Amino acid sequence: MSAREGLDAFRTLLGEAGVLTDTDLTARYVVDHRDLIRGVTPAVLRPRTTEEVQALVRLARMLGFGLVPQGGNTSYVGGATPDTSGRQLVVSLERMTRIRAVDPAGFTLSADAGAVLADAQAAADTHGLMLPLSLGSEGSCRLGGNVGTNAGGLNVLRFGMARDQVLGIEAVLADGSLLSDMRTLRKHNVGYDLKQLFIGGEGTLGIVTGVVLKLVPKPVAHATAWVQISDQNALSGMLAEVRRESADLVSSFEFITRNSLELVSALGQGDAGLATGTGGAVIIELSASSHRVPLDDLLGSIIEVMMEKGWVEDAFLAQSDRQRLDMWRIRETIPEGEKHAGGSVKLDISVPLSKLADFLALGGEAVRRHDPALVLSVYGHVGDGNIHYNIMVPKGADRLAFTHEVGEGLAHELYAIAASLGGSFSAEYGIGRIKRDLLERYADPVRLGLMRQVKGVFDPDNVMNAGAMVDPA
Numbered sequence: 001m002s003a004r005e006g007l008d009a010f011r012t013l014l015g016e017a018g019v020l021t022d023t024d025l026t027a028r029y030v031v032d033h034r035d036l037i038r039g040v041t042p043a044v045l046r047p048r049t050t051e052e053v054q055a056l057v058r059l060a061r062m063l064g065f066g067l068v069p070q071g072g073n074t075s076y077v078g079g080a081t082p083d084t085s086g087r088q089l090v091v092s093l094e095r096m097t098r099i100r101a102v103d104p105a106g107f108t109l110s111a112d113a114g115a116v117l118a119d120a121q122a123a124a125d126t127h128g129l130m131l132p133l134s135l136g137s138e139g140s141c142r143l144g145g146n147v148g149t150n151a152g153g154l155n156v157l158r159f160g161m162a163r164d165q166v167l168g169i170e171a172v173l174a175d176g177s178l179l180s181d182m183r184t185l186r187k188h189n190v191g192y193d194l195k196q197l198f199i200g201g202e203g204t205l206g207i208v209t210g211v212v213l214k215l216v217p218k219p220v221a222h223a224t225a226w227v228q229i230s231d232q233n234a235l236s237g238m239l240a241e242v243r244r245e246s247a248d249l250v251s252s253f254e255f256i257t258r259n260s261l262e263l264v265s266a267l268g269q270g271d272a273g274l275a276t277g278t279g280g281a282v283i284i285e286l287s288a289s290s291h292r293v294p295l296d297d298l299l300g301s302i303i304e305v306m307m308e309k310g311w312v313e314d315a316f317l318a319q320s321d322r323q324r325l326d327m328w329r330i331r332e333t334i335p336e337g338e339k340h341a342g343g344s345v346k347l348d349i350s351v352p353l354s355k356l357a358d359f360l361a362l363g364g365e366a367v368r369r370h371d372p373a374l375v376l377s378v379y380g381h382v383g384d385g386n387i388h389y390n391i392m393v394p395k396g397a398d399r400l401a402f403t404h405e406v407g408e409g410l411a412h413e414l415y416a417i418a419a420s421l422g423g424s425f426s427a428e429y430g431i432g433r434i435k436r437d438l439l440e441r442y443a444d445p446v447r448l449g450l451m452r453q454v455k456g457v458f459d460p461d462n463v464m465n466a467g468a469m470v471d472p473a
Contacts, residue, residue: 006063007043010089013055018095020044029070029090032078034346036403037433039082041068044090050170050178050209056091057207057463058176065089066466069203071114071145074137076346077432079149079202083467091207093144099123100210107215108167108184113144113208120213129215132159136332144208150200152428157383158251159216161428162199169195170210174459182212197454202430203465205458219251219287223295224324225303227284227315228277233357234311235282235382242284245302249295252285253383254331259392260379263337264330274330277313282382283327331379338377343399344390345406347414351423353385359421363389366413386427389414415442431469439470 011019020026021043030039042065047053060067066088070080082088093114100110104127111120117131117138124131135141135153145151147169151162159165168182181195198208229238235255242250258276274281284303286295296317306312318324338344351359360378367374373394380388391406393399415425415438425438439448448470456472458464 009059010043010045010056013059014045014047014052018046018048020046029073029092030082032081033074034076036400037078037081040084040086041082041088041090042086044092046092046095048095050172053172053207053209054176054178057172057174060089061176061463066463067091068465069093069144069148069207071142071148072116072137072140074141074145075149075432076348076429077434079430079432079468080145081433088466093142096209102127103184104129106184108212109215110182110184110210110212111143113142113147113210115143117141117143117146124215125218128218130218131213132216133162133165136335143211147199147208147211148202149430152381152384152386154252154381156381157253163196165214166195166199166211167214168212169198169208171198171206171208173206174461174463179206182210184212200430202432202469204455204469206464217289219289221288221291221293221295222324223286223299224318224327225284225299225315226274226327227282227303228275228313229279229282230277230311230313232279232360234279235356236353238282238306238311239353239383241306242302246286246298249286249288250284250383251287252283254283255379255382256281256283256331257378259375260334260377261330263341263377264333267333267337267340274316274327283331334377334379338390338392341392342395343393344377345393345403347389347411348427348429349387349389349414349418349423349425350385350427351387351418351421355421355423356382356385359387359418359423362417363414366417367391367410370410433468436469
């Protein structure tokens with residue numbers, strides 16, 4: 001069968017709207033979110049149902065095509081980008097957007113994997129509940145991608161990663177068979193928890209088509225403060241104080257350095273009268289599902305104690321939703337500020353909280369040794385040890401060339417520092433295609449070998465997202 005006849009077979013299966021072949025239409029599916037890698041695909045397949053996914057997997061296998069599952073295409077590591085062989089078809093789940101069920105009594109939501117995260121959040125909200133998973137890309141990322149990358153985001157400190165919020169999964173395997181485990185049970189102890197293999201699996205073991213997520217009571221009260229800190233060494237102590245004295249009602253603890261704030265100001269959006277202290281700033285937010293909890297008083301008293309300890313230079317407690325949203329707007333605009341300034345090389349590092357200040361000091365020294373003129377933009381979910389350690393592209397430098405230069409040299413120094421402190425080179429972005437060499441370099445050999453064996457069992461012919469994360473060979 002010729003390539004054209006093969007694509008016609010997919011059209012018969014999925015309809016004309018289900019198969020995109022025009023390069024003008026497929027262009028946005030073959031380049032990664034950061035425009036670092038660009039692939040080639042004969043077609044983008046757009047199924048509407050799980051049954052269509054099963055059928056297209058069987059057909060692709062018969063015709064010798066590889067498959068690259070794609071949600072919102074917001075991966076920072078090229079995890080949903082086809083290679084340049086021209087033998088990989090992109091499987092976009094953008095037409096599988098159904099919210100299947102919300103169970104207010106059981107606090108669960110079931111949905112197609114193509115549902116946009118913000119739409120799932122809205123569905124939970126109509127029942128007075130909250131889907132805790134929250135990302136800067138929530139208006140475009142999709143649940144299947146969130147599951148495939150084990151997404152983190154702003155609420156990890158209190159609610160955990162995507163892995164902690166998934167109760168059930170439906171996934172199409174490489175032979176077209178269906179693993180259906182869409183149970184809403186909190187307790188289901190029947191041996192290997194197979195769904196966990198697909199969470200963070202980046203589509204290399206199968207295509208996730210459905211997911212059951214935990215919900216929580218919707219927070220109706222918030223207390224949010226912008227806190228200017230005196231010393232980065234105080235960060236871990238501050239977090240411990242907030243968690244202990246708030247009865248662990250803290251939902252966010254976000255660190256922002258002066259350089260990152262200045263990038264937002266350069267966009268004309270850092271005008272809320274907020275500044276950093278000597279050691280930067282932290283956004284602290286407490287939340288509760290009851291108005292009876294005096295969150296403002298609680299947070300205010302905690303900040304007073306931290307001031308007495310010399311950790312805090314000044315603090316501003318939001319007095320309205322607008323002031324609260326202004327704080328979060330600054331935090332969420334940092335990536336845009338980096339892009340506006342010419343881009344950055346993004347290092348997604350995590351370290352134990354007790355070693356956070358050590359990494360910031362040692363990492364800063366390494367960068368200065370490499371080139372004193374380099375500018376850092378450091379911020380992130382300090383509450384869970386995740387630091388977005390970004391090196392700004394120098395003015396006039398080619399972004400891709402500079403990214404390659406850092407990736408070949410300085411980045412390894414920083415990863416080695418993180419590893420020496422018990423940290424990781426990938427906190428929440430995943431591996432994708434861009435970080436495969438890092439996995440090979442830093443992963444425990446036994447663990448890497450087991451990953452290859454798992455891949456070989458689920459996908460012996462390397463059909464599913466070949467080239468991403470791990471190869472069975």
